[in-house]
Amino acid sequence: MTPHINAQTGDFAETVLMPGDPLRAKYIAETYLENVREVTNVRNVLGFTGEYKGKPLSVMAHGMGMPSISIYAHELINFYGVKQLIRVGSCGGVDEELKLRDLIVATSASTNSAMIRDRFAGYDYAAAPDFELLKACSEAAKELDLSPRFGNILSGDLFYGSNPALLPAMQKMGVLAVEMEAAALFAIAAEFRVKALCVLTVSDHLITAEETSSEERQTSFNQMMELALETAYA
Numbered sequence: 001m002t003p004h005i006n007a008q009t010g011d012f013a014e015t016v017l018m019p020g021d022p023l024r025a026k027y028i029a030e031t032y033l034e035n036v037r038e039v040t041n042v043r044n045v046l047g048f049t050g051e052y053k054g055k056p057l058s059v060m061a062h063g064m065g066m067p068s069i070s071i072y073a074h075e076l077i078n079f080y081g082v083k084q085l086i087r088v089g090s091c092g093g094v095d096e097e098l099k100l101r102d103l104i105v106a107t108s109a110s111t112n113s114a115m116i117r118d119r120f121a122g123y124d125y126a127a128a129p130d131f132e133l134l135k136a137c138s139e140a141a142k143e144l145d146l147s148p149r150f151g152n153i154l155s156g157d158l159f160y161g162s163n164p165a166l167l168p169a170m171q172k173m174g175v176l177a178v179e180m181e182a183a184a185l186f187a188i189a190a191e192f193r194v195k196a197l198c199v200l201t202v203s204d205h206l207i208t209a210e211e212t213s214s215e216e217r218q219t220s221f222n223q224m225m226e227l228a229l230e231t232a233y234a
């Protein structure tokens with residue numbers, strides 16, 4: 001047990017899918033996995049282990065923001081032997097070509113957080129996912145006839161009240177979308193030599209100010225989950 005996870009050693013599979021929301025973790029476990037059991041529930045941050053197509057797989061929520069995902073990713077990797085962490089979440093579109101519900105796979109994550117620099121002697125670390133997972137994801141997308149956008153995203157510290165200069169800077173530098181966790185996940189995975197990936201759906205758009213309805217979110221969520229599950233299964 002750790003301060004934030006009350007599972008026993010061996011309760012987690014080597015691959016963990018991580019949505020932000022604990023009830024999403026429950027939904028994923030109940031909808032997509034077989035022989036599922038709840039393995040942790042500290043603070044209602046739920047985690048489950050089951051099987052996907054006969055292969056062990058876990059799903060655990062990571063909460064909101066980089067401090068939260070950093071705690072869970074650190075403990076999963078260092079105390080439960082987790083080797084692959086795949087974040088499945090939502091993001092705000094920045095690129096004008098993106099439409100609501102589009103899928104994004106992060107090939108790198110910029111950030112306005114100081115957390116990554118803290119790990120890197122004050123310099124700018126290039127937070128990126130694992131290449132093998134990225135390749136598996138690209139192949140899974142072709143098999144599933146999905147066309148995600150692959151590119152740089154930004155993991156922001158603030159959902160409300162970001163520096164107004166940030167949006168034009170993201171547009172100038174070709175950042176596709178903004179979310180709040182991937183850069184921290186990629187940096188932790190790199191430090192402890194495990195694999196990480198981040199798959200997202202566009203839930204709102206920063207330029208057009210459109211937002212998805214809850215039904216629309218569910219359809220795009222199912223596509224993202226199929227992509228993440230097939231990537232994990234590869």
Ligand code: ADE
Pocket residue numbers: 090091092093156158159178179180203204206
């Ligand atoms: N996740 C979904 N939409 C977001 C936004 N607009 N900013 C940050 N994270 C998000």
